[in-house]
Amino acid sequence: MIVGTVREIKNHEYRVGLTPESVHELTAHGHQxxxxxxxxxxxxxxxSLYAKAGGEIVPSAREVFAAAEMIVKVKEPQAEERAMLRPGQILYTYLHLAPDPEQTRDLIASGATCIAYETVSDDHGGLPLLKPMSQxxxxxxxxxGATALEKANGGRGVLLGGVPGVLPAKVCVIxxxxxxxxxxxMAAGLxxxxxxxxxxPEVLEKLGIYFEARAKTRFSNRANLAECVADADLVIGAVLIPGAAAPKLVTADMLKTMKKGAVLVDVAxxxxxxxxxxHATTxxxxxxxxxGIVHYCVANMPGAxxxxSTYALNNVTLPHALRIADLGWKKALRSDPHLLAGLNVWDGKVTYxxxxxxxxxxxxxxxEALG
Structure with a gap:
C-alpha cells in the first residue's frame, strides 16, 4: 500500500502522523x-531521517494526497486538506466529529473511508489510541492551569502548592x-x-485507593459539583463520552459563584x-x-x-496502521471489531x-461497510 503523512497545518500543531521509526516499520512490511x-x-x-528510514520525501501535501492510498495524520483534516481527499482513500487520524458539522459534511462528500483514533476500542472498554494523548x-x-493562575496572566496570583504557612490552591477535577x-x-504531586x-463508584474507589490522603473524592451530582467549582482556584474539565459531544456540566451561572481570577481548563x-x-482556543x-474567570480551552494541548506526544501516539497507532496496510482496510476491520469501532465515515455515510x-x-x- 502507498501510505502518506503530511505536515500538520492546524495552529501551533507540531506533531506528525508517522515518526521515522514508524516509516521504517511500514517499509519493512513492503509498503511505500x-x-x-x-x-x-x-x-x-x-x-534525512525519514529518507534513511526508507520514506520518499515529497515536496507538497497535495502530492501526498494525490498518490497515497492511506493518509496518516494527527489532527482532524483542515478544510484545504479535506478538499484533497478522494473516494475510497483511507484517512486515519483523530477526527472528533460530534461538535464539528462542517468537517463531517466535507468527509461525507469526499467519499473517503475515515477511521478515527478516538473511537477505536479495546477488550477492556477503553480507548487505547486516545489514552496516551489523554495522559x-x-x-x-x-x-x-498553574500558569494561568499567575497574576500577570489574569489569574488570582495563587501558587498551586502554596508555601509553609500559606494554604495551597484548591483544584477541582471533574x-x-x-x-x-x-x-x-500532577496537582497532588505539586x-x-x-x-x-x-x-x-468503582472509579471513585480506585482513585481513593491510589491517592489515599493526597486527594479527596466526591460523587458527582449537581450539588457537589456546584460546591466544588465555587470553592476551587482551578477547575479541570476531564469528561468524555466516546465519540459524542461533551455534556455542559459547568454552567454560565456557576461562574458567578467562583472566585475572580479562578481558572477553568477544558480538556474536553x-x-x-x-x-x-x-470555545476552542489555540x-x-x-x-x-x-x-472574571480565566478559560484555557486549547483544542490540541498535546501539540505543545x-x-x-508524537512518540506516545505512534506507539499505539502504528500496529493498526500496519494491519490496515498489510490486509487492506476491509479485511483489517473485519478481523478486528475494536478497529471497526474506529470507522466514523465511509462512502458518504456516518458509521458511528x-x-x-x-x-x-x-x-x-x-x-455494512464490510459487505
Missing part, C-alpha cells in the same frame, strides 16, 4: 511511504478517567488541595467542551476571560509537547452512532 518535506520538523525529525493533556492541564487521573496526579468528582474542548462558556491565544445522533444525521452501522 510518502512524507511531505518538513512534516517531522516539529519533533526534530528532519527529512499528556491531563498532565499539561495542571501546567497550563471526571476520574485517564485525563482526570493524570491531572490529579502539593495542591485536590478533589476529584466522578459518577462511578475537542468534543465541544464541558463548560457552557467554553496555543497562540490560549485563554480568555468570562465574568510535540515530540513526547454517537456522531450521527450529535449532528442529527442518518446512521449506517459500520458492519
Amino acid at each position: 511511504v510518502l512524507v511531505e518535506s518538513g512534516a517531522g520538523d516539529g519533533i526534530g525529525a528532519h527529512d 499528556v493533556a491531563g498532565r499539561m492541564a495542571i501546567q497550563a 471526571g476520574g478517567g485517564v485525563v482526570g487521573f493524570n491531572a490529579a496526579q 502539593g495542591a488541595d485536590v478533589t476529584i468528582l466522578d459518577r462511578s 474542548i475537542d468534543q465541544g467542551g464541558c463548560f457552557e462558556t467554553s 496555543h497562540a491565544e490560549p485563554t480568555y476571560v468570562v465574568d 509537547v510535540a515530540r513526547t 452512532q454517537a456522531v450521527a445522533q450529535a449532528l442529527d444525521l442518518p446512521y449506517t452501522p459500520a458492519q
Whole structure:
C-alpha cells in the first residue's frame, strides 16, 4: 500500500502522523511511504531521517494526497486538506466529529473511508489510541492551569502548592478517567488541595485507593459539583463520552459563584467542551476571560509537547496502521471489531452512532461497510 503523512497545518500543531521509526516499520512490511518535506520538523525529525528510514520525501501535501492510498495524520483534516481527499482513500487520524458539522459534511462528500483514533476500542472498554494523548493533556492541564493562575496572566496570583504557612490552591477535577487521573496526579504531586468528582463508584474507589490522603473524592451530582467549582482556584474539565459531544456540566451561572481570577481548563474542548462558556482556543491565544474567570480551552494541548506526544501516539497507532496496510482496510476491520469501532465515515455515510445522533444525521452501522 502507498501510505502518506503530511505536515500538520492546524495552529501551533507540531506533531506528525508517522515518526521515522514508524516509516521504517511500514517499509519493512513492503509498503511505500510518502512524507511531505518538513512534516517531522516539529519533533526534530528532519527529512534525512525519514529518507534513511526508507520514506520518499515529497515536496507538497497535495502530492501526498494525490498518490497515497492511506493518509496518516494527527489532527482532524483542515478544510484545504479535506478538499484533497478522494473516494475510497483511507484517512486515519483523530477526527472528533460530534461538535464539528462542517468537517463531517466535507468527509461525507469526499467519499473517503475515515477511521478515527478516538473511537477505536479495546477488550477492556477503553480507548487505547486516545489514552496516551489523554495522559499528556491531563498532565499539561495542571501546567497550563498553574500558569494561568499567575497574576500577570489574569489569574488570582495563587501558587498551586502554596508555601509553609500559606494554604495551597484548591483544584477541582471533574471526571476520574485517564485525563482526570493524570491531572490529579500532577496537582497532588505539586502539593495542591485536590478533589476529584466522578459518577462511578468503582472509579471513585480506585482513585481513593491510589491517592489515599493526597486527594479527596466526591460523587458527582449537581450539588457537589456546584460546591466544588465555587470553592476551587482551578477547575479541570476531564469528561468524555466516546465519540459524542461533551455534556455542559459547568454552567454560565456557576461562574458567578467562583472566585475572580479562578481558572477553568477544558480538556474536553475537542468534543465541544464541558463548560457552557467554553470555545476552542489555540496555543497562540490560549485563554480568555468570562465574568472574571480565566478559560484555557486549547483544542490540541498535546501539540505543545510535540515530540513526547508524537512518540506516545505512534506507539499505539502504528500496529493498526500496519494491519490496515498489510490486509487492506476491509479485511483489517473485519478481523478486528475494536478497529471497526474506529470507522466514523465511509462512502458518504456516518458509521458511528454517537456522531450521527450529535449532528442529527442518518446512521449506517459500520458492519455494512464490510459487505
